[in-house]
Amino acid sequence: MTQDAEGRGTTSARQDLIGGILSIAFGASVLDHALSYPMGSALRMGPGFFPAVLAGLIIILGMALTLHGFKAQIARAQAPIKLRPIAAITAAVAAFALTFERFGFAAATIALIVISSLGAPHWRPMRAAALALVMTAAVYVIFIAILQMPFALLNW
């Protein structure tokens, strides 16, 4: 997205098309769900009424955005999708979530730091290892010693 002086962006046709279609799909799946709840009447609205209205609105707006994408003349260079940081951060956070309760926060913090640091363009193993140790100590001091949260340091 490029920005003009006021910080408002202009968007490309592709962004409009994809964004519009995704909005329609999102709205449609919500609508499908919402229709399974009771609608009620205007006086006593059921739990399905409000979701159905919102879903309908987002479908309409998604269509408008898609149409706009077809008409848009302005195509601009788009930032390339960065797979490396997505993969590294996803794996790191997932590893943290899976190890935190089973192995304790020390293992989880070390895993999180080491794996996420792979997301940087150049991996520096020594730096990651040092950071992992420092952060484990910091987490211990802040969350366990000071805030007294019930985390296990290590669980084997």
Added chain:
Amino acid sequence: MDFLRNLALGFNVAFTAQNLLYCFLGVTLGNLMGVIPGVGAVAAVSILLPVTYYIPPSAGLIMLAGLYYGAVYGAVTGAILLNIPHTVSAVECLDGYPMAQQGRAGVALFMTTIASLCGSIVGIVIIAIFAPPVAAVALRFESPDYFALVILGMTGAVALARGTPLRSFIMILTGMLIGLVGMDVTSAQPRFTFGVTQFLDGMPVAVVAMGLFGVAELIAKAGSPPTTLVKPADITWRSLLPTQADRRAAWPAIARGVCIGALFGVLPGAGAVLASIMGYTFEKQIAKDPSRFGKGAIEGVVAPEAAANAACQTSFVPTLTLGIPTDPITAVMLAALVIKGISPGPEFIRDHGDIFWGLLVSFLVGNVLLVIWHIPFIRLWVKLLSVPFDILFPIVLVFICIGVYTIHSSALDIFLVLIFGCVGYGMRLLAFEPAPLLIGLVLGPLLEAYLRRSMIVAHGNPLIFFERPISGSILVVSALILIWTFRKGIIREHAVAQA
């Protein structure tokens, strides 16, 4: 004498050891998060939101608010010294960085600190004067009026958000749809919970905010090659002092910035970001020689900074008196209050006067602390700027994960924050702004509750919204704002297409 008594109450609350400590923590961490590129104020506030579960509401609110204005203060440092645009300080780069290149970084930093202080103090005075009467009027509001106010808040968020109105609208609706997850309050029917028990309580605002603003930002920044680190010029004591010409140009600009900021802060959906942009645009428009802007004009640095800080303070007026957040940060703070069992609204000042006045006095304390952090200790923050991002982002990630975990002590929330992080990154690629989504998430459930309550009161007659003078006029204003926004959007696109 009520006012003096309230003020005394505020001083009593704010000057307890605990509240002073949390105020100090809030502004210092906020400043830190503001200086460090890549962690916005929204992420900072959401990361520390779980901490507020363990402390009294006044201390929690004082800390979160401190984070907010602390981050606004801090953000400008990176903008001036390294040309790092932060959400709140994007426009300060335009003239601040050229000033630094001319060896006048010290002056820019000093004058922005003064501008911030002026903006904040005026903002605080405005809250003290206007919040109680606004709350008194709002006590007479009924469900239809609140429905209209929520609509106004959403319209404001669409009108003032970055990006096209159509996209902001889609984001608000998306946020409202996410807000539907949970038990329907009226009928006790679980909606969109997919059989997960934890979802019955709804989607925690902090998780969504940390995902969209924290994790998404880290993904976007982590992969970028290390920026060629310009070694920030050494800031000496002498270099802080502005010349007489600087001062003469800066004072009126600060005054104008404060006025613009105070006004934009109260508008729903605007917040500090828009205030700083408007402050800059206004200075440029009234300048005798607009060509100076972008080349180190001091007005272009101090006016937006004063505006941002004034707006940051005055945005607490609608947040605390009406329960309507003006931007994602106040939205997260409202969530913090609700978790504590305090419903922000017209009764807040009356029923929780200690928290309200204590918070107000803590603003004063916090701003003085920030000036101390910024003038004698400026070199400390300058050093921080040279820490590379590949060290910073794993650290922030650790705090996000632990912060999320502490909300429910549930690993599911960590996966949720990850999902919202990836969604947020995708939204960024498709040029969707996350700010309106968060506002929709907070306001959506309110809108539904007020709508259904109004319909029961009015026996299913939707005309009630227009028959009541308060709700009717608010809705007409909202409609006008909406029409104006879409027309402006269309005109702008034509201009872009022709250019």
